[in-house]
Amino acid sequence: xxxxxxxxxxxxxxxxxxxxxxxxxxxxxxxxxxxxxxxxxxxxxxxxxxxxxxxxxxxxxxxxxxxxxxxxxxxxxxxxxxxxxxxxxxxxxxxxxxxxxxxxxxxxxxxxxxxxxxxxxxxxxxxxxxxxxxxxxxxxxxxxxxxxxxxxxxxxxxxxxxxxxxxxxxxxxxxxxxxxxxxxxxxxxxxxxxxxxxxxxxxxxxxxxxxxxxxxxxxxxxxxxxxxxxxxxxxxxxxxxxxxxxxxxxxxxxxxxxxxxxxxxxxxxxxxxxxxxxxxxxxxxxxxxxxxxxxxxxx
Amino acid sequence: xxxxxxxxxxxxxxxxxxxxxxxxxxxxxxxxxxxxxxxxxxxxxxxxxxxxxxxxxxxxxxxxxxxxxxxxxxxxxxxxxxxxxxxxxxxxxxxxxxxxxxxxxxxxxxxxxxxxxxxxxxxxxxxxxxxxxxxxxxxxxxxxxxxxxxxxxxxxxxxxxxxxxxxxxxxxxxxxxxxxxxxxxxxxxxxxxxxxxxxxxxxxxxxxxxxxxxxxxxxxxxxxxxxxxxxxxxxxxxxxxxxxxxxxxxxxxxxxxxxxxxxxxxxxxxxxxxxxxxxxxxxxxxxxxxxxxxxxxxxxxxxxxxxxxxxxxxxxxxxxxxxxxxxxxxxxxxxxxxxxxxxxxxxxxxxxxxxxxxxxxxxxxxxxxxxxxxxxxxxxxxxxxxxxxxxxxxxxxxxxxxxxxxxxxxxxxxxxxxxxxxxxxxxxxxxxxxxxxxxxxxxxxxxxxxxxxxxxxxxxxxxxxxxxxxxxxxxxxxxxxxxxxxxxxxxxxxxxxxxxxxxxxxxxxxxxxxxxxxxxxxxxxxxxxxxxxxxxxxxxxxxxxxxxxxxxxxxxxxxxxxxxxxxxxxxxxxxxxxxxxxxxxxxxxxxxxxxxxxxxxxxxxxxxxxxxxxxxxxxxxxxxxxxxxxxxxxxxxxxxxxxxxxxxxxxxxxxxxxxxxxxxxxxxxxxx
Numbered sequence: 001x002x003x004x005x006x007x008x009x010x011x012x013x014x015x016x017x018x019x020x021x022x023x024x025x026x027x028x029x030x031x032x033x034x035x036x037x038x039x040x041x042x043x044x045x046x047x048x049x050x051x052x053x054x055x056x057x058x059x060x061x062x063x064x065x066x067x068x069x070x071x072x073x074x075x076x077x078x079x080x081x082x083x084x085x086x087x088x089x090x091x092x093x094x095x096x097x098x099x100x101x102x103x104x105x106x107x108x109x110x111x112x113x114x115x116x117x118x119x120x121x122x123x124x125x126x127x128x129x130x131x132x133x134x135x136x137x138x139x140x141x142x143x144x145x146x147x148x149x150x151x152x153x154x155x156x157x158x159x160x161x162x163x164x165x166x167x168x169x170x171x172x173x174x175x176x177x178x179x180x181x182x183x184x185x186x187x188x189x190x191x192x193x194x195x196x197x198x199x200x201x202x203x204x205x206x207x208x209x210x211x212x213x214x215x216x217x218x219x220x221x222x223x224x225x226x227x228x229x230x231x232x233x234x235x236x237x238x239x240x241x242x243x244x245x246x247x248x249x250x251x252x253x254x255x256x257x258x259x260x261x262x263x264x265x266x267x268x269x270x271x272x273x274x275x276x277x278x279x280x281x282x283x284x285x286x287x288x289x290x291x292x293x294x295x296x297x298x299x
Numbered sequence: 300x301x302x303x304x305x306x307x308x309x310x311x312x313x314x315x316x317x318x319x320x321x322x323x324x325x326x327x328x329x330x331x332x333x334x335x336x337x338x339x340x341x342x343x344x345x346x347x348x349x350x351x352x353x354x355x356x357x358x359x360x361x362x363x364x365x366x367x368x369x370x371x372x373x374x375x376x377x378x379x380x381x382x383x384x385x386x387x388x389x390x391x392x393x394x395x396x397x398x399x400x401x402x403x404x405x406x407x408x409x410x411x412x413x414x415x416x417x418x419x420x421x422x423x424x425x426x427x428x429x430x431x432x433x434x435x436x437x438x439x440x441x442x443x444x445x446x447x448x449x450x451x452x453x454x455x456x457x458x459x460x461x462x463x464x465x466x467x468x469x470x471x472x473x474x475x476x477x478x479x480x481x482x483x484x485x486x487x488x489x490x491x492x493x494x495x496x497x498x499x500x501x502x503x504x505x506x507x508x509x510x511x512x513x514x515x516x517x518x519x520x521x522x523x524x525x526x527x528x529x530x531x532x533x534x535x536x537x538x539x540x541x542x543x544x545x546x547x548x549x550x551x552x553x554x555x556x557x558x559x560x561x562x563x564x565x566x567x568x569x570x571x572x573x574x575x576x577x578x579x580x581x582x583x584x585x586x587x588x589x590x591x592x593x594x595x596x597x598x599x600x601x602x603x604x605x606x607x608x609x610x611x612x613x614x615x616x617x618x619x620x621x622x623x624x625x626x627x628x629x630x631x632x633x634x635x636x637x638x639x640x641x642x643x644x645x646x647x648x649x650x651x652x653x654x655x656x657x658x659x660x661x662x663x664x665x666x667x668x669x670x671x672x673x674x675x676x677x678x679x680x681x682x683x684x685x686x687x688x689x690x691x692x693x694x695x696x697x698x699x700x701x702x703x704x705x706x707x708x709x710x711x712x713x714x715x716x717x718x719x720x721x722x723x724x725x726x727x728x729x730x731x732x733x734x735x736x737x738x739x740x741x742x743x744x745x746x747x748x749x750x751x752x753x754x755x756x757x758x759x760x761x762x763x764x765x766x767x768x769x770x771x772x773x774x775x776x777x778x779x780x781x782x783x784x785x786x787x788x789x790x791x792x793x794x795x796x797x798x799x800x801x802x803x804x805x806x807x808x809x810x811x812x813x814x815x816x817x818x819x820x821x822x823x824x825x826x827x828x829x830x831x832x833x834x835x836x837x838x839x840x841x842x843x844x845x846x847x848x849x850x851x852x853x854x855x856x857x858x859x860x861x862x863x864x865x866x867x868x869x870x871x872x873x874x875x876x877x878x879x880x881x882x883x884x885x886x887x888x889x890x891x892x893x894x895x896x897x898x899x900x901x902x903x904x905x906x907x908x909x910x911x912x913x914x915x916x917x918x919x920x921x922x923x924x925x926x927x928x929x930x931x932x933x934x935x936x937x938x939x940x941x942x943x944x945x946x947x948x949x950x951x952x953x954x955x956x957x958x959x960x961x962x963x964x965x966x967x968x969x970x971x
Contacts, residue, residue, distance in 0.1 A: 155711075164777075165646060165657020182663065184779035184786075 003117070004071030005033035006062060008042050008081035015226035017270025018077060021255040024268050028259075029129050031122075036066045036074065043088075044080035045193040057102045059088035064108045073115040075122055077255070079225035082118040083150040083157070089113060090157045119224045119254060120151055121160055124168040127175035135263030137177025138285045143257065144181050144218035145169035146209065148228040149189055172254055173222060176261035178285075183216035185209045190231040199238070206231045207239045210249050220250045220281050222257050229253060233275050250278035260287050301332035301426050304360040305418060306351055308342035308367035310397055315340070317401040319411040323366060326415045330422055334358055343373050348380040355384035362425040363391040366418050369398045387430035389890070389958060394421040416971060423970035427963045431890040436937045438524035439631040440881040443468065445516055445820070448476020450636035450855025450866040452498050457874030458634075459507040463881050466628050467502060468530055469512045473578035475499055476638055480561060480671060482678035482685070484863060485727045486758035492577060492680065499579040512580055517625060519823045522914075522938040523850030524631045524886050534621040536585035537571070541616035544581035548608035548617060549573065557589045563672045565690060566682035571608045571617075575680065585617075592619060632850045632877045635824060635834060636870060637817050639856035641669055642706040642714065642810035649815065652830075653713040656705065659778045659807060664785055665691040667778060667805045669705075670724055677731045687735050689804055692783075695736055696803030700787045701725045702775055703745040706810030714810045714831065719860040721808035722749045726759045728806060729768035741768040742800055744775050744789055752864070771798060778805055811860040824851050825913060833859050844872045848912070849940075852876055891958040892939035893946060900931040900953040906945035907932060914938035915945065 011019040026033060039062045041047070048055030063085065066074050076082040092099045092110055103109050123130070147166055155163040164187070170180040188209055191202030210232065213221050223229045233251040240248075251274065259269040266288045271278050279290050305327045309315030320338040328336030335358050341347050342365055354360060363386065365377045370393045378388035394417045404410040440463055444455045447469030455467045467474070478484075479499075481491035502508050517529040537548075552569035559568040561575045568574075570590040573583045585608070587593040595604035596619075609617040644661040648654065661667050666689045668676075679685040689696055703725055707718040722745070729741040748770070750756040762768045775789035784801040791798050813832040821828045826846045827835040834853045837845040844852050852873040855866035880886070895906075897920065907915040918933040932954075934945075946954045946961070955961060 162646060162654075162657050184777070 001030065002032045002034060003122075004066050004069065004074040004114070005035045006039055006042075006066075006074050006076045006081055006085065007035065008039075008044075008076065008078045010078050010226035014230060015078070015253075017273040018226055018229070018253045018255065020268065020270035020273075021253055021259050022077060024264050025255050025259040025262065028133060028262050028264065029126050031126075033075065034069070034071065036062055036071065037069060038065055042076075042078075042081040042084040044084050048084070053098065053101055053105075055084070056088045056091045056098055057105050059084045060092060060102050060110075061106055063089060063092075063110065063114060064106055066114050067108075067110065067112065071114060072112075073117055075117045075119075077119050077224075078227075079118065079148060079150040080227060082116060085116045086157050089116060118151055118158075118160070120147075120166075120168045120172070123172045123254060123258060124161075127171055130172070130175040130258055130261065134175070134177055134261040136261055136286060138257070138261050139177050141178045141281070141284055142181050142217050142219050143173050143178045143252075144183050144213035144216060144221050145173055145186060145254075146190075146213070146221050146223050146228060146232070147186050148223070148225050149187065149192065151224055153187075169222060169224065169254060172258065176257055178257065178261075181213070181216040181218045183212050183218065185212040188212075190228045192227055192231070195227070195231055195235070199235070202231050203235055203238045203242065206235050207242060207245070210236070210239065211245050214246050214249065218249070219284065220252055220257075220278070222252055222254045224254050236276050247280075248276045250274065250276050250281045252278065252281075260285060266290055301362055302334045302358060302360050303330075303332050303362040303364060303422055303425060304351070304354045304358060305333055305336040305422065306342055306347075306354075306363065306365045306367075307336075307338040307396070307414075307418070308347070308365065309338065309340045310368060310401075311341065314367070314396050314401040314414075317404055317407055317410045318396060318414045319407065320366075320414075322411055323396070323414045323418060327364075327366075327418045327422060330419060332362075332426060333422060335360065342367050343376055348376070351377065351380050352384035355381060355386050360386065361390060362422075362428060364394060364418065364421045364425055365391070366394040366396045366414065366421075369393075369395050387432075389431040390425065390428050392421050392425050392428070394418045419970045420967045424963045424967035427960065427966050429957075431957055433887045434890050434892070434936045435885040435887055436524050438881060438884060438886050439526075439629045440464075440884075441466065441628075441630045442632045442634060442877050442881075443516075443526070443528055443628065443630040444634045444636060446476070446636035446638055446855070446857070447471075447474030447502075447510075447512065448636060448638045448855065448866075449478040449495065449498075449863055450638065450857075450861075450870040451476070451634070452495075452502055453867045453870035454634045454636060454854050454873050454877075455502060455508050456498065456505065457871050458877050459505050461874065461878040461881075462507075463878065464507045464509070465505075466509045466511060466528075466530075466630065468514050468516055469510070470515050471574065472513045472535070472582075472584040473574045473580070474502060474510065474512060475575075475577075475579065477671070478863060479575065479577070480563070480678070481674050482681070483727065483731060485723045486752070486754040488727070488730070490679075492678075496577045496579075499577070503579045510580065511626075513584060516820060516823060519633070522935060523848075524880070524937060526630050526633060526850065527627055528630060528633070529625055529627050532624045532626060534623050535582065536587070536618055536621050537583050538616045538618050538621070539580065539582050541614045542582045542612075543614060543616075544573070544583075545613070546573070546583075547611045547613070548583055551607045551611045553605065553607065554589060554591060557586065562675050562682050563669075565668075565672055565675050577680075585619075632852065632880050633824060634852045634854055634870075634873045634877065635820065635826070635857055636854040636866075636873075637814045637820065637857040639811045639860065640814050641671060642712075642812050644669065644705060644807055644809055650713070653706075654711060656712070658776065659702075659705070659805075660780070660785075661807060664778065664780055664805075665689075666696070666785060666803065667807065670721070670728070670806060670808050673728055673806045677728070677735065685735070687732060687804075694803070696739065697736070698740045698742070698784075698800065698802045699732055699736075699804045699806065700775075700785075700800055700802040701728060701741065701743045701806045701808065703743065703808045704810075705807040708746060712810075714812070716831070716860070717749060718808075718811040719749070720811065720862045722747075722759065723752075723755060723862065725806075725808050726750070726762035726768070729762045730766045733766035733768070741766070742787075742802070743768055743770045744773055744787075745770060746772070746774070752862075773798070811856060813857055817857060824848060826851055826853070833857065844869055844876060849938075850880065886937075888937075889941075891941040891956065892936060893934045893941065893943070893954050893956050895932045895934055896953040896955070897931050897933075899951050901951050902930045902932065903950060904932060905948045905950065906954055909944045909948045911942065911944065912938050912940050914940070 043058035
């Protein structure tokens with residue numbers, strides 16, 4: 001299967017490990033990606049906080065590029081990118097005023113709606129393949145699935161999974177052989193884009209999420225959004241400064257977890273790039289160690 | 300040549316102001332066949348009617364046209380007048396000069412012209428009218444009541460007390476319905492079972508009520524006054540004629556861990572069981588899915604397994620070989636009182652149009668329960684003996700949160716209607732809680748309080764002011780475990796503040812839905828239902844307990860969410876309708892029905908396919924030697940409602956509607 005690919009800014013920068021993991025996991029599941037040419041910023045946070053037109057026009061431009069490339073589906077691994085693309089498509093279909101404005105801005109009229117896939121949608125459709133090709137099923141580890149705010153909501157735009165009690169990430173985790181835990185904060189806010197401007201709030205919110213996951217017995221947290229990952233991973237040191245709640249909680253992209261179950265190399269999956277060292281977790285599941293010297297060169 | 304009389308009414312000023320009635324009478328008098336034409340101030344008054352009667356007698360009229368108001372208003376009046384004067388009532392017709400003319404026009408000249416046209420229209424039509432006589436149908440004066448909840452019980456008792464036989468069919472092993480599960484009832488707080496069980500016993504002992512519990516309606520055929528109902532008597536595995544209800548079988552049944560339906564899963568029952576001690580009939584039933592004997596039989600285990608209940612029964616009433624039986628009953632009227640079920644809160648829904656509330660943890664957090672479960676906890680006959688205790692650890696909840704409108708009034712969940720009873724029963728729950736748990740704190744999240752009814756708003760005020768329930772206007776976004784307690788996060792929209800409460804128990808007031816399977820029953824009864832499955836009444840205001848199928852009535856929560864007083868009132872209303880129907884041996888009805896010309900009918904049965912009432916039957920035409928010549932359509936006089944769809948559909952023009960024949964309509968149209 002071939003999919004259009006929209007990496008957005010983070011997969012080339014702060015969430016490099018996310019892209020690295022996808023680059024090995026998806027071929028193993030027989031999925032090829034074709035990057036949308038000359039894609040633009042999805043407009044997350046900055047654009048939709050300042051101009052509604054711009055917040056639709058930016059992702060619409062990417063949709064236009066994809067249309068020109070004859071892509072039927074676009075895969076947007078970042079939850080914010082996914083949400084902006086889907087929201088723009090929804091606005092183009094349902095709001096005549098904005099759609100005519102954007103079409104005249106772009107000099108392009110949209111004809112065929114392109115299907116936009118989030119990581120949860122993509123992998124949820126591949127659970128059988130994951131289960132079949134799992135060389136190293138993650139038996140005996142408990143994982144909390146964290147959706148954040150953008151992956152399944154708003155329901156009229158995403159039209160995927162239950163917006164208040166989703167289960168798609170749990171399905172994927174089940175396919176890896178790990179056990180998803182029942183917990184309460186899978187949809188609570190991590191603080192999102194306030195990471196730099198109101199760090200204290202982000203630390204408070206992310207701390208509550210980590211505590212809840214720990215309370216439910218999770219040994220790792222699976223996420224599907226670079227922003228969530230950054231808040232929960234990078235800010236864990238600041239969180240622990242408020243008083244340590246327990247052992248550091250490794251934060252893994254769902255694709256990395258799938259990769260581990262497929263028996264892929266931890267370094268190739270980018271697991272050495274996290275702030276919270278996942279080594280103890282990797283040892284539990286017999287994954288390749290990160291402790292070898294000059295590992296990245298070897299990989 | 301016809302001898303038609305025309306009578307133009309001024310209706311006081313109503314017609315006379317805009318229409319020159321004298322000119323209308325004069326113009327119509329000039330039509331061929333009109334031998335008498337007058338106008339008068341009030342034709343419907345006694346002197347006005349006398350004018351008509353007099354003219355019929357003196358001028359030997361064979362047709363009467365009254366130009367006045369709508370036939371809905373006075374057609375009966377004038378036809379009766381015509382009949383007293385010796386004219387067939389169906390040779391009297393009305394031209395509507397008021398609603399169709401004077402009330403909607405201003406220009407007097409043009410309105411008068413139109414009135415003349417309307418009069419001429421009817422004059423030409425009436426030339427082709429034929430005398431008709433009312434149709435008489437025999438009535439089987441017994442009634443079927445479907446559903447043995449409070450509505451069905453009330454309807455059955457009222458009909459039986461009125462002197463007619465009733466067959467009461469209940470699908471569960473006992474009658475009593477949801478009301479038997481309730482603890483106390485609003486707004487008087489009287490004990491539900493105390494007021495219900497005497498009525499249940501009355502049903503069982505009534506000489507004119509035949510109670511068929513653990514039975515379901517299989518099929519319904521026929522029409523008003525003459526229904527044939529096939530009833531499936533489900534196998535109880537216990538012989539009703541032998542069992543004396545001693546209860547020994549229940550005591551010895553080894554499988555005691557089956558969640559009880561009556562206790563809403565909060566208590567356990569055995570595999571052979573009576574749903575509750577006051578059950579009527581007090582005869583046990585074997586739950587074959589959970590009985591060791593039947594499970595072994597299903598697996599074809601040859602060796603005898605269990606069978607203890609049969610051994611212990613002194614009257615040899617237990618019969619493992621009992622089969623479902625079918626009986627057919629003939630009845631003249633049917634009352635459907637099938638009641639309600641609660642909306643399923645969690646993610647699993649039985650309809651694709653519905654969505655659940657995954658975020659409320661129902662089914663995952665044991666102390667999040669629904670309203671009926673709370674009733675069982677508060678009931679003296681319930682699993683806790685009337686003490687309000689948490690299902691998880693049997694501790695008394697010190698803080699309890701009630702959530703109203705779970706499902707109801709939530710378009711996103713697929714139910715936009717108000718379930719009507721929840722505001723009241725939540726207020727009742729807070730009172731029961733206040734009485735039973737001293738020092739406990741009750742919090743209610745509500746959208747609006749809808750307490751219309753006698754003593755209802757006062758009741759809610761008592762809950763707030765005397766039982767100190769804290770009412771917060773707003774919704775709850777999430778219910779999560781927080782150690783021993785349950786964290787309820789919501790918003791108080793009046794103060795604009797988010798609210799977080801650590802509660803010991805949460806009660807969800809879930810939406811009311813019709814019983815499962817009601818659509819199938821409605822199809823058997825030819826009764827329409829709305830998109831939610833609630834049965835439709837014939838008219839929301841003026842015919843609230845009748846349906847569009849003559850002889851079928853509805854009572855209680857099968858029509859829309861209803862509380863006990865409403866259900867009982869509806870049930871008594873259906874009983875009065877049924878008794879009215881049964882007051883005569885023969886049913887009379889207007890003869891304006893379809894008639895098939897057997898000579899030209901080719902038996903294509905297009906009419907059968909389009910008839911909304913199922914009135915078209917197949918009739919064999921045979922010659923003198925009994926050889927089948929052809930099969931033609933025939934209209935059942937009892938079922939036909941005279942809509943005319945078959946008349947418009949028939950390719951060979953073999954169907955005519957009496958009173959509105961093609962001949963009449965063409966003549967009328969040609970007059971314009």
